[in-house]
Every structure is written in structure tokens, then in C-alpha cells.
Amino acid sequence: MVSSKQKRILRYVEEGSLLKLKSYLRKHPDTELNFQHGRKRRSPLHLACGLRNDAVLRLLLKRGADALQRDRRGNTALHIAASMALKHGQTAYNDLVIPLQKYCPFAMDMPNCAGVTPQDLLGRMKAEQLHDLPQEGSSQAKLDSESQWREKLLGECQDEFFETYGHYDDDSLRDGDSEDFGQWADRIWQEYHGKRRAEAQRRMESKEQTVRRRRRPENAEAGRELQARLEREHAEYVERAARKTEEVLRGKRQRYEERCAEALGSDAQEELGYADIPWPLPHGSVSDMVAVLVHGAERSDPAAFRRLLRRQQALWHPDKFSQRCGGRLREAERQRILDTVTALSQELNRLAQSVR
Structure with missing residues (x-):
């Protein structure tokens, strides 16, 4: 229903x-x-x-x-x-x-x-x-890739804007309000682009002023200091972003291991649905799941990396998984669970074959 x-x-x-x-x-x-x-x-x-x-x-x-x-x-x-x-x-x-x-x-x-x-x-x-169809590496493929990147960037900007200025929905409009959703959305869109245009104009004017100042000999030293400061701030930003990514992956890896011990342990008896399986990344693709599984492993040490892969291959091998958990799987979701386990096992096998 x-x-x-x-x-x-x-x-x-x-x-x-x-x-x-x-x-x-x-x-x-x-x-x-x-x-x-x-x-x-x-x-x-x-x-x-x-x-x-x-x-x-x-x-x-x-x-x-x-x-x-x-x-x-x-x-x-x-x-x-x-x-x-x-x-x-x-x-x-x-x-x-x-x-x-x-x-x-x-x-x-x-x-x-x-x-x-x-x-x-x-x-x-x-x-x-x-x-x-555009071939990989061709100019058309590069244009398509750039177009998709720009669309994704615009979507992220829109998400950030709507999260800042409030969520919206049909039933959020008050009764008797003369402005319907379409008019409201158009108004917000126009205000958003108006601010973007104004911001772009301010940046252009600021850039022109900076160019004029740099043309003066007495401001050459100030320009160099500004450039050095911008480079330092950019390096700090890149470093913070890398640390944040590392923390996120480390946290996902830790939660994955905790959920494995809880859901797949020898003492666990409760019925398992798709959401109860300790997937490395529940809403991610198979390749994203594998990235969480191998996070923290040093690929410069092939022996240690292969040991990690063997443990994960044993955990997600379809036959072994069925032996451990097959009797506890919810019947309505059994096939979906086994299909995802098979895909995850195949991706781990491909990664293991690539390790030399």
C-alpha cells in the first residue's frame, strides 16, 4: 500500500x-x-x-x-x-x-x-x-565532464543557499497567501542571481582596483605580500580539507568495524534486514564501500595490504556470508542483500588482483 x-x-x-x-x-x-x-x-x-x-x-x-x-x-x-x-x-x-x-x-x-x-x-x-558516443580522453568527453562539473557546482550552491535561507515545500505555504510556490521559487531564484551578479560586479571592481595599484611601483611590495598571504591561506585551506576528509573516513571505518562486531558476531541472533547489515557505506556505491574498507592501510607495504584484503574477502565472501547469516536474513530483502554482498566481494577480488 x-x-x-x-x-x-x-x-x-x-x-x-x-x-x-x-x-x-x-x-x-x-x-x-x-x-x-x-x-x-x-x-x-x-x-x-x-x-x-x-x-x-x-x-x-x-x-x-x-x-x-x-x-x-x-x-x-x-x-x-x-x-x-x-x-x-x-x-x-x-x-x-x-x-x-x-x-x-x-x-x-x-x-x-x-x-x-x-x-x-x-x-x-x-x-x-x-x-x-564521446570516447574517454576526447575533447567532447572533456567538455561533457566540465559541463557535469559546472552543473554539480551550481547544485551545491543552490543547496547551500536554500539551507541558509530556509527549506521550502508546498504545504509550508500559509492558507490565504497570495504567493504560490512557483511565484515564490521564481522570486527566490531572481534574488539569488541578483546577489550573484552584484557579487561578481564587486569582485570585478576589486580586481580592477588591485590591477591599478599593482601598476604603481610603490605598491609592488604590498602586492608581493598579498600574494604570499593568499598562497599561505590556500595551503592552510587545502591542509584543513585533507584533515577533514581523513577524519570522516576514519570515523566511517570505525563505525563499520563496531557494526560488524555487533551484527555479525557469533552471539547475534536477531533477524537482519538490508539496513541491519553493517555495510561500510550504506548509501554509497560499491567502490565507495571498498574505499572505506581499505582506509588506513599502507599500500606501500603490499604484504600488510594483502592481509587486510584477505580478511575483508573472507568476511564478504557470498558463500561464507550465507553460512554465517543466511538463516537470519529477512526473506523479503534476502536477494537484495545477497546481490550487494556479491558485488562487494567481486570488487575486493579485483582490488586484490591489482596488488603486486
Whole structure:
């Protein structure tokens, strides 16, 4: 049975209302996204692929949507994305297939009820379509990469702005307010860009004044001191960012080990659902999980690094995991748990093979 919150999420996905959906998920972070709706039993992730809305797709993946969930015909979201790529070519491939493939690589080989995988569907693309796809290292690929980076940067700026000036949602408007959501969003957007333009103008004027001052011989020493101060501040910023990243990874590694001892210990007897499994990074990709697993290991010492990998391979080996926890897995989530364990084990095996 679909709840009222889930119906709201479906409506926002169908409308393509990215800002409303992002605000609603921020306001209700515990809302389950992996539900099925309608005769086709499709999830919001299926719907986003069918509507070719890559922004909504990326948001749902970021919020933990299951890329392996199937509809009535056994299709995953990647099946829908591959079908869109067949119909619409390179744009749909870049917008839909690539994000899903990066998030869940082994979904490429998941068959539907007819035994067809997303890889099979993409194999039907015409040779000229595949030829037109940007190759790694090409100028077009670099332009696409830069464009995606700029879009991500703009999204982060928007998130920071909305977090600073308040969350928003349809039901947050007061009754009788003459300003509806669309008008409010347009006004906020215009004010935001107005401030950005004013800030850019101030920076330009400041830069021109700095150039004029540096042209004067008497200000040459002041310019050098300013440059040195800016370089010191930049180095300090880089050092602080590195320390912060190290602290975050160390904390995730420590929480992972504590959860492993609690959930997978010999004395544990309670039933395990997907959220109860001590994943290294519950909402991250498989490669992100492996990065947490090997954090703190010195790769300059191959022997120690291989010992660490062997311990993790033994812990996440599908057969050994089934022997330890198979009888405690919640039946409704068993297949999803085992699929993720298999993917994590395969990634660890690939990393172990690369160590010399």
C-alpha cells in the first residue's frame, strides 16, 4: 500500500519538480523510496528513467534508491534507461545509462523475465550511435565532464543557499497567501542571481582596483605580500580539507568495524534486514564501500595490504556470508542483500588482483 508521502514523491517525479522533491526528501529523510506503484509495479526510479529526467534520477540514487529493484516484467531501472538510449541515442545514454552503470555496475548483467539484460539492449544500438558516443580522453568527453562539473557546482550552491535561507515545500505555504510556490521559487531564484551578479560586479571592481595599484611601483611590495598571504591561506585551506576528509573516513571505518562486531558476531541472533547489515557505506556505491574498507592501510607495504584484503574477502565472501547469516536474513530483502554482498566481494577480488 502506497503511503501519502510516497504518493507525494510520485507526483513530484511525474512533474519533474526537482526542487520540490529535493526539499520534500530533506524534510522527510526516512521516507521509503523503493516502493512499487501501478499495474506495471514500477518504482520512482523506473519512472524517472521513463521520463528521461536525469536530475531526478541522480537525486533518487543519492537518496538510496535501489537500482536492482524490478517491475512486473522483471525490468530494472537500467533496462528502462537502455530502452531510452535505443530510442533517443547519445543524450539518453549519457543522462540515464551512465549514472546508473556507475552507481550499480553489475546491474548491466541482470536479466528480466524474458532473459534480456541491459547489456543486451545496448548491444542493439546502431554502430553509428555507438561511434558518436564521446570516447574517454576526447575533447567532447572533456567538455561533457566540465559541463557535469559546472552543473554539480551550481547544485551545491543552490543547496547551500536554500539551507541558509530556509527549506521550502508546498504545504509550508500559509492558507490565504497570495504567493504560490512557483511565484515564490521564481522570486527566490531572481534574488539569488541578483546577489550573484552584484557579487561578481564587486569582485570585478576589486580586481580592477588591485590591477591599478599593482601598476604603481610603490605598491609592488604590498602586492608581493598579498600574494604570499593568499598562497599561505590556500595551503592552510587545502591542509584543513585533507584533515577533514581523513577524519570522516576514519570515523566511517570505525563505525563499520563496531557494526560488524555487533551484527555479525557469533552471539547475534536477531533477524537482519538490508539496513541491519553493517555495510561500510550504506548509501554509497560499491567502490565507495571498498574505499572505506581499505582506509588506513599502507599500500606501500603490499604484504600488510594483502592481509587486510584477505580478511575483508573472507568476511564478504557470498558463500561464507550465507553460512554465517543466511538463516537470519529477512526473506523479503534476502536477494537484495545477497546481490550487494556479491558485488562487494567481486570488487575486493579485483582490488586484490591489482596488488603486486
